[in-house]
Amino acid sequence: MACKVRGQPGNGGIEMNGAGTRSAIQVSGPPPELERIPLVANQRSPGWITDKVAGIIEGKTPGWWWWAFIPSVMLLLLLVAMICYLVSAGVGVWGLNHPIMWGWAIINFVWWIGIGHAGTLISAILFLLRQRWRTSINRAAEAMTIFAVMCAGIFPVIHVGRVWFAWWLFPLPNSNSIWPQFRSPLMWDVFAVSTYFTVSALFWYVGLVPDLAILRDRATTKARQFIYGLFALGWTGSNRHWSNYEKAYLILAGLATPLVLSVHSTVSLDFSVSQLPGWHTTIFPPYFVAGAIYSGFGMVLTLMVPLRKLLKLEEIVTMRHIDLMCKVTLATGSIVGYAYGMEYFIAWYSGNPYERYTFWHRLFGQYWYGGWAMLVFNAVVPQVFWFKKVRQNLVAVFIVSILANIGMWFERFVIVVGSLYQDFVPGNWGHYKPTWVDVCTYLGTFGLFFTMFLLFIRFLPLIATSEVKGVTPQADPHHPLGGARGKEVLHQEG
Numbered sequence: 001m002a003c004k005v006r007g008q009p010g011n012g013g014i015e016m017n018g019a020g021t022r023s024a025i026q027v028s029g030p031p032p033e034l035e036r037i038p039l040v041a042n043q044r045s046p047g048w049i050t051d052k053v054a055g056i057i058e059g060k061t062p063g064w065w066w067w068a069f070i071p072s073v074m075l076l077l078l079l080v081a082m083i084c085y086l087v088s089a090g091v092g093v094w095g096l097n098h099p100i101m102w103g104w105a106i107i108n109f110v111w112w113i114g115i116g117h118a119g120t121l122i123s124a125i126l127f128l129l130r131q132r133w134r135t136s137i138n139r140a141a142e143a144m145t146i147f148a149v150m151c152a153g154i155f156p157v158i159h160v161g162r163v164w165f166a167w168w169l170f171p172l173p174n175s176n177s178i179w180p181q182f183r184s185p186l187m188w189d190v191f192a193v194s195t196y197f198t199v200s201a202l203f204w205y206v207g208l209v210p211d212l213a214i215l216r217d218r219a220t221t222k223a224r225q226f227i228y229g230l231f232a233l234g235w236t237g238s239n240r241h242w243s244n245y246e247k248a249y250l251i252l253a254g255l256a257t258p259l260v261l262s263v264h265s266t267v268s269l270d271f272s273v274s275q276l277p278g279w280h281t282t283i284f285p286p287y288f289v290a291g292a293i294y295s296g297f298g299m300v301l302t303l304m305v306p307l308r309k310l311l312k313l314e315e316i317v318t319m320r321h322i323d324l325m326c327k328v329t330l331a332t333g334s335i336v337g338y339a340y341g342m343e344y345f346i347a348w349y350s351g352n353p354y355e356r357y358t359f360w361h362r363l364f365g366q367y368w369y370g371g372w373a374m375l376v377f378n379a380v381v382p383q384v385f386w387f388k389k390v391r392q393n394l395v396a397v398f399i400v401s402i403l404a405n406i407g408m409w410f411e412r413f414v415i416v417v418g419s420l421y422q423d424f425v426p427g428n429w430g431h432y433k434p435t436w437v438d439v440c441t442y443l444g445t446f447g448l449f450f451t452m453f454l455l456f457i458r459f460l461p462l463i464a465t466s467e468v469k470g471v472t473p474q475a476d477p478h479h480p481l482g483g484a485r486g487k488e489v490l491h492q493e494g
Contacts, residue, residue: 039133039471041315043481046469049316053211053463054218056311064310065454072450079444082437083158091161093437100420100432105155107412108442110267111295112152113193114288114408117260118296119145120200123207124256127249133324135467136317140307141300142204143460147452148299149197151445156189158441185269192266196259203252209235209245211461264292271415277358278419281346287339291408294332294378297325298404305398307457316463323391329404330385337379354424362418366431370414377407 040049086093096103119141126134157166169190171179180187212228213235219225235241265285272284301322308317347359362371381403384390391397422429456462473481 037318037320038473039136039318039320040468041318043473044315046472046474049463049468049472050214050465052313052316053461053465053468054215056457056462057215057459058218058220061458062310065458068450069454072447072454075444075447076451077447078440079154079447082441082444083154086158086437086441087163091159093435095432095434095438097430097432099423099428099430100417102416102420103432104434104438104442105159106270107409107416108445109152109155109159110288110412110416111405111409112148112155112445113264113267114292114295115299115405116145116148116152116196116200116296117264117289117292118300119143120196120203120256120260121293121296122300123203124253125260127253128257132471133321135464135471136321137300137304137325138467139204139207139464140304140457140462141296142200142207143453143456144299144303145200145296146197146204147449147456149193149200150452151449153193153197154445154448156186185266185273188266188269192259192263196263199252199256199259203249203256205231206245206248206252207464207467208460209233210237210466211464213237214465215461260293261289264288271419276419277352277354278362278415281343283339283342283346287336287343290332290335290339291378291411294329294336294382295405295408297329297332298401298408301325301329301397301401302405303453305394305401307462309394311457311462313463316468319392322394322397323388326385326391326397326400329401330382333378333382333385333404337375340375340379358419358422361422362414365418366421367414367418370410370418373410374407374414377403378411381407 044052094103094105119138122134122141123138126138156169157163160166160169168178169180169187180190209232212232216225216228216232219228265288268284268288271279272281274280304317304325305322308314344359347355350356362368363375365371381400384396384400390400417432421432469475473479
């Protein structure tokens with residue numbers, strides 16, 4: 001007696017005969033129509049990933065890097081010059097006037113803080129949600145977060161006017177027992193932003209440790225070996241080290257997750273706790289968080305789209321990563337668009353003449369261009385990402401990512417200036433126009449941001465190699481490339 005039983009094609013099979021049963025269980029992947037695009041293209045090996053990422057640092061400095069670095073340093077020097085001029089001459093060199101006492105400084109502060117939100121979202125929240133596609137972009141996003149918060153932190157310090165008294169913002173013991181006003185939202189900013197920066201920097205550094213050890217072991221000079229070895233903290237890749245590393249990373253991800261939501265919510269309270277029309281609204285915290293993630297992902301796309309081409313990282317930062325980032329941008333842009341609609345609806349439904357006047361003049365008043373730029377770039381433009389052809393077109397993605405951050409800057413401009421320039425009493429109405437010092441200071445922060453980012457990609461690994469290796473088929477024990485093989489099992493017939 002003999003019989004043969006086969007499984008479905010592609011799912012393995014079992015063969016039996018009369019003398020005994022010899023079972024061959026074959027491990028194979030899902031059907032082609034259900035198979036996802038791999039996160040690392042062309043089934044690259046872990047060794048190839050290490051060589052590719054480390055080669056960016058170990059190789060010769062490319063020409064484009066110098067073309068980008070020199071203008072960035074010049075803009076950084078411009079920032080230093082503007083701050084020195086501001087401190088020596090006073091804040092009168094800005095365009096501030098009654099009643100617009102908050103100008104470009106606060107606009108740029110909120111804008112840079114928003115850009116810094118995508119890094120922690122990608123690193124912390126997506127890590128806790130086990131989104132494996134984050135691995136190729138989280139290191140660059142984390143670095144972007146730190147440098148954006150550095151740019152943002154400049155503005156509140158210089159906005160106080162007497163910069164040498166900025167340390168009064170911190171609750172430090174002093175001979176007069178004078179403490180900060182803890183009921184002020186501006187004080188909440190100090191604690192929220194400084195905590196966010198500290199946790200983000202720790203999160204970024206902890207993730208760097210295994211990759212610094214790789215650079216230490218590959219170093220060809222004593223200086224490189226010493227510097228990378230110093231910051232690698234004696235990492236050897238032992239089981240104990242990996243266990244402690246994963247625990248620390250998980251704890252920091254848990255600490256950073258509420259900060260993603262709390263920091264920009266706290267920044268929004270600078271406005272919403274006031275009684276000013278256009279500011280006094282409870283929708284600001286979630287609205288600001290969604291806008292921050294939207295602008296943050298826009299900046300990640302702005303940076304990663306050209307970098308993957310310049311550094312030849314197309315096989316690590318694949319089109320699947322670009323596609324998923326576009327979808328997040330679409331989702332958060334839609335949330336922002338909904339918040340805009342609710343703002344206008346509540347202003348109309350409330351029956352408050354001051355609210356109605358403020359929101360009408362956002363679109364048809366003196367600064368109408370800011371209101372329309374805000375609506376079009378933040379709510380309408382990202383809707384093109386519904387179409388896969390647009391998400392797969394790198395030029396279109398790059399343009400939309402830039403427009404996203406232009407739109408978010410105009411949103412902050414409309415909120416700050418658009419709500420301040422016409423007060424309750426017509427006699428207090430004014431006009432705001434930035435001066436050349438405002439403009440040069442803002443441009444200078446781009447110099448700081450890009451100088452730091454270019455130094456980062458030149459001397460530190462842009463890609464988290466250990467995490468990228470973890471999403472390859474070779475790291476999956478259930479994948480044929482990861483060691484899964486057909487098992488021979490003998491069954492004896494009675």
